[in-house]
Amino acid sequence: MTEPNGLLVIIRHAPYASNLLREGLDTALVAAAFGQPVDLLFLGQGIMALLHEQGNGAPGQKASRPTMDMLEMYDIERLWTSQEALQALELEPSQLLGSVEVLEAKRLPDFLKSYSQILNF
Amino acid sequence: MEYGLLVMGAPYTSPAPHSALRFAHTLLARGHQIGGVFFYHEGVHNASALMAPPQDELNLHKAWVELHNAHQVPLDVCIAAALRRGIMSEAEAKRHGKASFNLEAPFELTGLGQLLTLQQRCDRLITFA
Amino acid sequence: MSTTEIYRYLDLDENIGLDPEGYLVDQSQWSESVAELLAADESMVLSENHWEIIRVVRDFYQRYEMAPAMRPLVKATKNALGAEKGTSIYLMSLFPGSPPKRVARLAGLPKPTNCL
């Protein structure tokens, strides 16, 4: 929540289930490449993209883990999820990539309002 | 006010393009401007000149072209999302060695940066998906 | 963006095909000597300074499965070769125009899609 004028890209779809994760991340990468401050918020199935145990893509499909690892090279350093979203999938923070920050569910509305732009994937 | 529209639903798959068109016409009738419509994700299929719905159904491609012709609304299509899905202009078809193409003016292939510019420039960005 | 259609040949004897923008059609054909040929194709001679950056980009692709845009290219160069070389001015001097696109081509990688 340090960039009140930044872009928040919300990711709500799992890797491999649709192309929304990839196309959402592409949007974040392009914004970051242009120098716009970007944070990512993972809700619902989107959290599946944060699992540190993710392996290679299914045959013929590109994996999403390398792109997740690449985010820091684009200076996208703040990845967020919510407590409620984690609980819904019965996941622990320890199962996620190290850099993920967990928001208390009731903070989510104010969190969204702290960004000047939001794109929802 | 100036509005930007982001369309991510495919024609005849999702109601999103219909909703977006209805929204666009009403916006203009209320005196607003539309800075651009950006087609992304499955929305890129709206740009296909080869769609041929039955005569008694709205031809969405034609409806977008008419919106452009009447109000000069830019119709921008994400090039990466479009090429993946087989939506391409004559120039891209040549570049990729394809025998045919299905995207023509007033639709324009453009980068994702155009979406971010639209969002920053317009007073409102409304997503239809 | 790569394509499976060959538009012209970099080296007909070795059957090395290029797409219309000069990128390798078959990435697995890349070798250091192919890189020299790709450079010669744009009237360029590769120095050790060029090679350092090509290796940075190949390592980047190996790890992230995507060729870098300018910003991450600067960062990756800084991480690998130090702050003096990790600047866009230095990269521009070696690869005038668009360093991300030109290095990706010489490194035998697909054109960076988010380069616009």
Next chain:
Amino acid sequence: MLHILTKAPDSDAAQQMLQAVGENDAIILTEAGVQAALHSEWGGFQLHSARIFLLAEDVTAWGLDDAVASQALTAVDIDGFIALTEQHVQTVTWY
């Protein structure tokens, strides 16, 4: 902030939206979202009933005019939808 929900009230999109809605936010239900009219127990109505609108054209198309009337829900036409986007600087679509 204005939230647009285009999916049914039991969808992931609807659940995520409810987590994100704040005190002064408004909600407009469009497309499949209008089905919420059949679910008076939907969390959205419990939490934010005064600030929920349904897009009238979609309500009629889905055959839900009676449900909207009997629950005293607020339907707005597309002009009303646009008026909501005029009032709220930020709009997020949940789909």
